[in-house]
Amino acid sequence: MPYTMVSFHAHPDDEALLTAGTLARAAAExxxxxxVVATAGGAGLASSAVLAEGPLARRRLAELHASAEALGCARVECLDYEDSGMADAPSGAAGAFADAxxxxxxxxxxxxxxxxxxxxxTVYDPAGGYGHPDHVQVHRVGTLAAQLAGTPVVLEATVDRRLLQRVLRAVHWLPGVPADFHPARFAxxxxxxxxxxxxxxxxxYxxxxxxxxxxxxxxxxxxTGRRTLEILQKLPRPLFRLLMGREWFVQHGRAPGRPLIDDVFAGLRDGR
Incomplete structure (x- = not known):
């Protein structure tokens, strides 16, 4: 039986990091x-060469549609809030999503x-993953929206913290890996x-x-330096498949069990 999944994110590119494989798998099945994104990501980091080409938000929306096509998404929407920027470098934009x-x-x-x-x-975990104000707001807004609409299954897209730190301990010392990839930052x-x-x-996928x-x-x-997407895309394909070949979720209202569930629609099929 086919289902409909809505994946809610803060900015274009967030879907690529946390949920892209799951979205591609769902579409293929x-x-x-x-x-859906809350903002067009106009306060995102970009090189001066990219910024010289025109408004970043417009470019990032075009990139979002290209990403969605690669994943097999049937529809793309932006709620048109402004990008709030990072907690330590707020954009100050009127209409910022974090202030909505x-x-x-x-x-x-x-x-x-x-x-x-x-x-x-799909939303994010309560901490917004790594604490970005817009990501925290995705959790708040998405959770409430599901209650208002009666959406039966809510999944927090996240990462296994313990596994992430294990990987970072193995690679943070390698040449070219940014210093802020230190495991302590993600404790x-x-x-x-x-x-x-x-x-x-x-x-x-x-x-x-x-x-x-x-x-x-x-x-x-x-x-200012290398970014996560750049580093991941330069991984050899077998290593990329190994490191990025699983995605994690927390289902609201479902007690964790073992083994972990490999089907995002399981809650609909088993009524839990």
Missing amino acids: GHRVVL DPREAAGRLAALLAEERADVL GTFADPERITHRVDVRR APAKRASMAAHASQAGAD
Whole structure:
């Protein structure tokens, strides 16, 4: 039975890092996948060469549509809030998503969920992964929107914190890896593995995930140094498949169990 999944993100390129494999897998298995971003990402980091080409937000929306095509998404929407910037470098923009009334924003998203008759909504964990204000707001707004629309399954897209730190301990000393990739920086980010309910195998969809990342070319570099997308895209394909071949979620209202679930639609099929 085909279902509809709506994946809600803060900015273009967020879908590529946390959910691209899951979205590609769902689309390939015949489900309807809808990609929604709160902002066009106008306050994102980019090189001076990219910024000289024109408004960053316009370019990033075009990149979002290219990413969505690579993943097989059926629809792409932007809620048109302004990018809030980082916690330590706020954009100061009027209409910033992080400053929006959560109920107003949730109402807009809920209308889309109702229109699509969404079965599954993906948001972020309560910490917004690594604490970006817009990501935290995605959790608040998305959770409330699902309640308003009656969307039955809400999944927090996250990362197994313990595994992430293990990988960073292995690679942070390598040449070219930014200093802020130090494991200590991620000690309180993303999800405690004991909360995780789903580990989705997306190795088969690694090429689509890589294409999604490649679509966001404006975010692959900056004058201040190398960025995550740039580093990941330069990994040899077998290593990329190994490191990026699984995606993690926490389902609201479902007690964690073992083994972890490999199907984001399991909650619809088993009624839990």
